[in-house]
Amino acid sequence: MLRIPCPHCGARDEVEFIYRGDATVTRPGPDGDVGAFHDYLYLRRNPRGWQVEWWQHNGGCRTFLKVLRHTVTHEVRAVATATETLEVPGA
Amino acid sequence: MSQRFRLPSGGHVDRSKRLSFTFDGRAYDGHHGDTLAAALLANGVRLVGRSFKYHRPRGIFSAGAEEPNALVELRDGARREPNTRATVAELFDGLAATSQNHRGSLAFDWMAVNGLLAPWLGAGFYYKTFMWPASFWERVYEPMIRKAAGLGRASGLPDPDHYEAAHAHCDVLVVGAGAAGLAAARAAGATGARVILAEQDFLLGGDLLNEPGLEVWRQESIAALEAMPEVTLLPRTTVFGFYDQGVLGAVERVADHLPQPPAHTARQRYWTIRAKEVVLATGAHERIIAFPGNDRPGVMLAGAARTYARRYGVRAGETAALFATQDAAYDAAFALAEAGTRIAAIIDPRGDSAAMQRAREAGFTVKPGCVVTGTVGGNALRGVEIGAVGSGGRGDAVPADVLMVSGGWNPAVHLASMSGSALSWDEALLAFVPGAASQHERSAGACRGVNGIGAAAADGAAAGQAAAVAAGFAAAPAITLPEAPAPDHRPYELWEVKGRGKAFVDIQDDVTANDIRLAHREGYSHIEHAKRYTTHAMGTDQGKVGGLVGAAVLAEAREEPVAKVGLPRFRPYTSPVAWGAIAGGEVGQHFQPVRRTALHGVHEALGAVWMDAGIWKRPAYYPKAGDADAWASVKREARAVRERVGVCDVSTLGKIVVEGPDAATFLDRVYANTFSTLQVGRARYGLMLREDGIVFDDGTTTRLGHDRFFVTTTTAQAGPVMQHLEFHLASAWPDLDVSLASVTDQWAAMSIAGPKAREVVAAVVTGLDVSNEAFPFMAVADCLATGVPARLFRISFSGELAYEIAMPAGYAAQVWRAVLAAGAPHGIEPYGVEALGLLRIEKGHVAGSELNGQTTAQDLGLGRMLKKKGDFIGRVLAQRPGMTDPSRPRLVGLRSVDPARQIRAGCHLIVDGRSQGWISSATQSVVDPGWIGLGLLRDGETHIGSVIVAANPLMGEEVPVKVVSPHGYDAENLRVRA
Numbered sequence A: 001m002l003r004i005p006c007p008h009c010g011a012r013d014e015v016e017f018i019y020r021g022d023a024t025v026t027r028p029g030p031d032g033d034v035g036a037f038h039d040y041l042y043l044r045r046n047p048r049g050w051q052v053e054w055w056q057h058n059g060g061c062r063t064f065l066k067v068l069r070h071t072v073t074h075e076v077r078a079v080a081t082a083t084e085t086l087e088v089p090g091a
Numbered sequence B: 001m002s003q004r005f006r007l008p009s010g011g012h013v014d015r016s017k018r019l020s021f022t023f024d025g026r027a028y029d030g031h032h033g034d035t036l037a038a039a040l041l042a043n044g045v046r047l048v049g050r051s052f053k054y055h056r057p058r059g060i061f062s063a064g065a066e067e068p069n070a071l072v073e074l075r076d077g078a079r080r081e082p083n084t085r086a087t088v089a090e091l092f093d094g095l096a097a098t099s100q101n102h103r104g105s106l107a108f109d110w111m112a113v114n115g116l117l118a119p120w121l122g123a124g125f126y127y128k129t130f131m132w133p134a135s136f137w138e139r140v141y142e143p144m145i146r147k148a149a150g151l152g153r154a155s156g157l158p159d160p161d162h163y164e165a166a167h168a169h170c171d172v173l174v175v176g177a178g179a180a181g182l183a184a185a186r187a188a189g190a191t192g193a194r195v196i197l198a199e200q201d202f203l204l205g206g207d208l209l210n211e212p213g214l215e216v217w218r219q220e221s222i223a224a225l226e227a228m229p230e231v232t233l234l235p236r237t238t239v240f241g242f243y244d245q246g247v248l249g250a251v252e253r254v255a256d257h258l259p260q261p262p263a264h265t266a267r268q269r270y271w272t273i274r275a276k277e278v279v280l281a282t283g284a285h286e287r288i289i290a291f292p293g294n295d296r297p298g299v300m301l302a303g304a305a306r307t308y309a310r311r312y313g314v315r316a317g318e319t320a321a322l323f324a325t326q327d328a329a330y331d332a333a334f335a336l337a338e339a340g341t342r343i344a345a346i347i348d349p350r351g352d353s354a355a356m357q358r359a360r361e362a363g364f365t366v367k368p369g370c371v372v373t374g375t376v377g378g379n380a381l382r383g384v385e386i387g388a389v390g391s392g393g394r395g396d397a398v399p400a401d402v403l404m405v406s407g408g409w410n411p412a413v414h415l416a417s418m419s420g421s422a423l424s425w426d427e428a429l430l431a432f433v434p435g436a437a438s439q440h441e442r443s444a445g446a447c448r449g450v451n452g453i454g455a456a457a458a459d460g461a462a463a464g465q466a467a468a469v470a471a472g473f474a475a476a477p478a479i480t481l482p483e484a485p486a487p488d489h490r491p492y493e494l495w496e497v498k499g500r501g502k503a504f505v506d507i508q509d510d511v512t513a514n515d516i517r518l519a520h521r522e523g524y525s526h527i528e529h530a531k532r533y534t535t536h537a538m539g540t541d542q543g544k545v546g547g548l549v550g551a552a553v554l555a556e557a558r559e560e561p562v563a564k565v566g567l568p569r570f571r572p573y574t575s576p577v578a579w580g581a582i583a584g585g586e587v588g589q590h591f592q593p594v595r596r597t598a599l600h601g602v603h604e605a606l607g608a609v610w611m612d613a614g615i616w617k618r619p620a621y622y623p624k625a626g627d628a629d630a631w632a633s634v635k636r637e638a639r640a641v642r643e644r645v646g647v648c649d650v651s652t653l654g655k656i657v658v659e660g661p662d663a664a665t666f667l668d669r670v671y672a673n674t675f676s677t678l679q680v681g682r683a684r685y686g687l688m689l690r691e692d693g694i695v696f697d698d699g700t701t702t703r704l705g706h707d708r709f710f711v712t713t714t715t716a717q718a719g720p721v722m723q724h725l726e727f728h729l730a731s732a733w734p735d736l737d738v739s740l741a742s743v744t745d746q747w748a749a750m751s752i753a754g755p756k757a758r759e760v761v762a763a764v765v766t767g768l769d770v771s772n773e774a775f776p777f778m779a780v781a782d783c784l785a786t787g788v789p790a791r792l793f794r795i796s797f798s799g800e801l802a803y804e805i806a807m808p809a810g811y812a813a814q815v816w817r818a819v820l821a822a823g824a825p826h827g828i829e830p831y832g833v834e835a836l837g838l839l840r841i842e843k844g845h846v847a848g849s850e851l852n853g854q855t856t857a858q859d860l861g862l863g864r865m866l867k868k869k870g871d872f873i874g875r876v877l878a879q880r881p882g883m884t885d886p887s888r889p890r891l892v893g894l895r896s897v898d899p900a901r902q903i904r905a906g907c908h909l910i911v912d913g914r915s916q917g918w919i920s921s922a923t924q925s926v927v928d929p930g931w932i933g934l935g936l937l938r939d940g941e942t943h944i945g946s947v948i949v950a951a952n953p954l955m956g957e958e959v960p961v962k963v964v965s966p967h968g969y970d971a972e973n974l975r976v977r978a
């Protein structure tokens, strides 16, 4: 069970959060075509290692957070707000 | 004679406390401090169960959690508990225990004939034998297998006890309270760290309980721990899983040792423990050797026989033989000899050793270079056959009623492995030990191959201190450690003695060495495949005593080292955990919360029949005297709306305030239609798509001010829509200055619908001209209702002139009563969800059954709502050819040709003999009596006017239906605009 340090609420249990997937994909702008939206909606890297992902603190402040998590060890290394950028180690 | 195998003194039982219990209806005595297994052995009861597949007689095999055989039912009635290990069940006065898995008496089981059928019941027999014919599976094979194979019986009654969940945080969690665990907890506790020491046994001490000479140190240690305010001792607590980030799960058996839990006390407690550092001191499990007849009652682990003698003061038999591969097991022979058991022979494949010499000096008959080749006896062991190593065939028999077996010791690496530590092979111990840690954990003592009480305690003390230091505490002065010699645990490599007869590698699942070889021959050579093909190590004991032996047999067949074959992956739970503990308090009414609207009490007083809408309780309808049935009530309510006026609680709709300078821009992007053009004080129906172009939700949105909107959602999607808005605001458009607030609970709302609605509203509302000219369709304004601030919406879901009044939830009941009073002269009726559904189907409005996650706006006849200019969620992908294909199922209205013939939601719509769609919603019409519905039908428009078939194969119904426009009722919307 993960423990995620919410910048607003402090360290909280995974059960308070909702996972929302890869946070590195960005919604195409108004000019995006079907291909761009297809990739945005369906294509994921599924890395073995570090991934920046969305977690919403659903049972707390409701903020969508960016979380740097290791997909093998589940280590949570860094948490940031939506407008911040998290660097993926070794990327 | 009572307890004829009990020693007059010694051990950790209280002979002054006599406990009565029954086993298979016969009465026996035991003592406080006994397990059920110890008390049975004290009374000479050897046969305790029948095996899973072959129904072979089985006895007590171990003295702990690793027990594969002695699974019994405890208690009776609603508290009956199957498959409980007699070796860990604490004896209490009045305990009723029953043996399992036999037809007829335990001593003569008719199903033992399965043993004769063994050639057909080998590995994979379920897969092979019961394959054909397929139709036999449900009717013949499965009931037969279930009847023959199951072990214990569940009570079939609701569990009368309650269970609770608890959470704990600590600096250092120590798992296991043997010498290593006690020392670790003391060393960690001495630093001031917050320590939890969890022990599955009801006594702390582990193997110390078998060493009278070290009792002083054990008691000193417990006293020292009890004196430390930051140390919590959790006996009777099994740590069953090691999860991510230092989370461990444990079950504390709070009241299992009592006939029933005391009042207000949980039977068991399910712990979630978060530890900064973990010390695993879980000890080691002695392992079996596969030889013919190694499952006969009387065969047991050497260490178990020693524990029964030293801890419980019970002789496991009159005459014992020891079959051991290393010196560490020899203490069992000395312990039993001290207890008065005759040692018939010590059989050891090795040539010579220090322990063998001591055994000879003690006068025991030692047979070096020998192995046990078979056992003699029926339901109880009578003798042991001995032959030279590698000789094969049957050897000389020696009489014995106990055969103590020790094939070596497997460090209990389960939790270390679950934490992510890769196991490594120890060539000296012939066992897997934990590798490098991947979490904040360390193993200490026998669970990492450091054997002997003195060495384990020293290892534990070092680990405890290191853990506390890692958790940020300063090292404390060293604790005193027990002094004890370390017996040599390094075994001779002997996994199997080949011969005639069944040699079991998994005694609980009746898996033999031959089954493992069969799995290999049939291609199931990976350990994980062999496990599933044979069921090896899949029982409640998880292969603790034989798992590695099976792996070794497989390794030999594969001609590879055991280290390479490995063990199946360790997963929670290390020991069985009751469902009750997992469910905890979340049972019955507490399984999920119930949401009640502010008007719940009002509906209750009106005698509402309830319906679940998610976790909401909503009135389905309000029965009245004289209603023939539920339909009569529903139609009466709907007719009131069509002809006069009705009132309905719509508080469950989701309500979201969207506010900020960019609120209109945001709504334009999340809705398929436009909101920036909406005037203040007006409402508009909105359609929301998912990004893939499928319809997500619909509802009415009002512009309360230039930068302030009030969004409503369907009841079901209130949460998901809120999340959807929050996600896009955070991820896609963080530049928009918008804030969101859910106000679903703050506002109650009721719909007042029907030709007389305006009269009723005018009587309740003040400060507002509600005439059609001043307050037209889709108008919204603040007002007072019964003198309290309220908001009036002129919106309709029923197809009639209708209003919604929303007010702070606390005022809902008084407004409702005022509405009923004002409506009384007009014949007002409260109406429930059923009538609401009837009315919207008649009108052709879509709801959850049509917004089912598969339909596009075009499918629902709402394609024209998609704006042509500007970006919105779902815009691009809704244009994919598959989404715009005109032959997709489209919304149609349906009417049963024979008004008396019912149509049902879910029916297939059959055109020219093929299913071309389905009925999504069905009801009875009050406007034009008969059964009507909405459906989705391929090329729907082209079928309007024609008669097709609504088929329900499950009920054998085929009903002719006419396809009509879904918007047949007041197509010009004159009524809603009246």
Ligand SMILES: [Zn+2]
Residues within 6 Å of the ligand: A006, A007, A008, A009, A010, A057, A060, A061, A062, A063
């Ligand atoms: Zn938070």
